[in-house]
Amino acid sequence: MPGLHxxxxxxxxxxxxxLRDIELSIGKGEFLVLLGESGCGKSTLLRLISGLELExxxxxxIAGRDVTHLDPKxxxxxxxxxxxxxxxxxxxxxxxxxxxxxxxxxxxAIKAEVDRVAAILKLxxxxxxxxxxxxxxxxxxVAIGRAMVRHPALFLFDEPLSNLDxxxxxxxxxxxxxxxxxxxxxxxxVTHDQIEAMTLADKIVLLNGGRIEQLGTPDQLYSQPxxxxxxxxxxxxxxxxxxxxxxPAAGGYAARASGRVLPLPASVARRxxxxxxxxxxxxxxxxxxxxxxxxxxxxxxxxxxxxxPMGSETSxxxxxxxxxLRLRVPGLHHLETGGEQSITWDFSNAHLFDTDTGxxx
Numbered sequence: 500m501p502g503l504h505x506x507x508x509x510x511x512x513x514x515x516x517x518l519r520d521i522e523l524s525i526g527k528g529e530f531l532v533l534l535g536e537s538g539c540g541k542s543t544l545l546r547l548i549s550g551l552e553l554e555x556x557x558x559x560x561i562a563g564r565d566v567t568h569l570d571p572k573x574x575x576x577x578x579x580x581x582x583x584x585x586x587x588x589x590x591x592x593x594x595x596x597x598x599x600x601x602x603x604x605x606x607x608a609i610k611a612e613v614d615r616v617a618a619i620l621k622l623x624x625x626x627x628x629x630x631x632x633x634x635x636x637x638x639x640x641v642a643i644g645r646a647m648v649r650h651p652a653l654f655l656f657d658e659p660l661s662n663l664d665x666x667x668x669x670x671x672x673x674x675x676x677x678x679x680x681x682x683x684x685x686x687x688x689v690t691h692d693q694i695e696a697m698t699l700a701d702k703i704v705l706l707n708g709g710r711i712e713q714l715g716t717p718d719q720l721y722s723q724p725x726x727x728x729x730x731x732x733x734x735x736x737x738x739x740x741x742x743x744x745x746x747p748a749a750g751g752y753a754a755r756a757s758g759r760v761l762p763l764p765a766s767v768a769r770r771x772x773x774x775x776x777x778x779x780x781x782x783x784x785x786x787x788x789x790x791x792x793x794x795x796x797x798x799x800x801x802x803x804x805x806x807x808p809m810g811s812e813t814s815x816x817x818x819x820x821x822x823x824l825r826l827r828v829p830g831l832h833h834l835e836t837g838g839e840q841s842i843t844w845d846f847s848n849a850h851l852f853d854t855d856t857g858x859x860x
Contacts, residue, residue, distance in 0.1 A: 508557035577646035757820030
């Protein structure tokens, strides 16, 4: 029985259609991330799932039950927002227990449940504190705890880490993975942060302009992008997208770009290309190497335009005639701007995209 099934859901605000024919399913216990740019419709979709937005086309089922026309309180969900929405005058214990008291749960049952959740969230030493005495990450865990005591069929998270600094976001990503593993909960999680999506999700829904651009596992979106948009959205630094003219050649294809000819394997296209055509060649930065090596195709005369040492790796931007190439080089390097470098290309994970539609060829 699916944990969440969305069937042909569309939503408009007046004349503006913000979601178009959304169709997806996740199983019980799966972690779904709704990913996309601001305004793509991901938060609206979460609000439709929760029942906070109504008047839409299509159907929504949670744990096998049609909830399309039900109020939020009847959908068996728990939602954690971007703002923690904690009661500042209440202790951590009372904040977590608040909903249970409203439902008139017995005192012993409340204590047992709050203690259980606090132990999972590592809040058991902070139950007497007020929210103002906690760190941002701890306050977020209190908000999660308040949702956990409900034992919902579905957890909904709307950009819960966006108010935290980089260090706390990294810590909370680890916490979310741990909590999900312990609870085995079904989760739908909204973010615009690709790192959160890649590290947390069992499945990612990448939205673009109210439509599903691609649905799949993190590995599928990274290694098998269906479109140039998906390839560009996932990965840091962004994938190199080079304008080329590609034609059939022995063993695959030949791509001509900026006066150079690059031999490509047949795997760069999902269906045979039988005649010369314009295309976009996508090569991720980690598949380019500074210097000439025996494995791969070597080109020379690339001018260093930018070098950003970041400790464990260095981000480098090189000229490719009238285009640019981004590389991600392991280790700490200091390359002189304006100097020339050779690079080795690995096309085993390269992709060709249509110049007009952006679809994978």
